[in-house]
Amino acid sequence: xxxxxxxxxxxxxxxxxxxxxxxxxxxxxxxxxxxxxxxxxxxxxxxxxxxxxxxxxxxxxxxxxxxxxxxxxxxxxxxxxxxxxxxxxxxxxxxxxxxxxxxxxxxxxxxxxxxxxx
Numbered sequence: 245x246x247x248x249x250x251x252x253x254x255x256x257x258x259x260x261x262x263x264x265x266x267x268x269x270x271x272x273x274x275x276x277x278x279x280x281x282x283x284x285x286x287x288x289x290x291x292x293x294x295x296x297x298x299x300x301x302x303x304x305x306x307x308x309x310x311x312x313x314x315x316x317x318x319x320x321x322x323x324x325x326x327x328x329x330x331x332x333x334x335x336x337x338x339x340x341x342x343x344x345x346x347x348x349x350x351x352x353x354x355x356x357x358x359x360x361x362x
Contacts, residue, residue, distance in 0.1 A: 253314060256307075258353070259299060266293055317346035 252264055266289050274285050302310070316328055320343050328339050 253311065256310075257300070257302060258356075259294075260301065262293065263290070266290055313342045313346060316342050 252261055267286065270286050270289050271282070274282055277285065312332070316332060316334075316339060320328060320339075325336055325339060328334075329336050332339070
């Protein structure tokens with residue numbers, strides 16, 4: 245499977261990115277199959293990939309919060325904390341907590357991508 249070719253935003257949970265990658269790969273490889281066969285192949289790939297895992301797909305409010313957190317992280321430049329506090333009407337510790345969380349997530353995703361390439 246190709247590594248994350250996903251146009252999905254960074255704030256999407258890893259499981260949704262993995263879903264995208266599975267669907268993209270399977271559709272690219274088996275697009276000429278009849279719909280019933282393609283649906284079966286997709287179901288099998290998802291089942292095998294997420295075996296013994298709980299699949300959680302967040303709802304709207306959580307996705308909006310993740311999108312806001314991602315926006316804050318992308319805008320942070322190391323010198324604009326006061327600007328972000330005012331713009332997003334959040335406390336300084338809350339902004340720093342978001343930044344820390346996203347640094348960890350970004351590092352984990354980069355590590356996973358490197359592992360998938362090898």
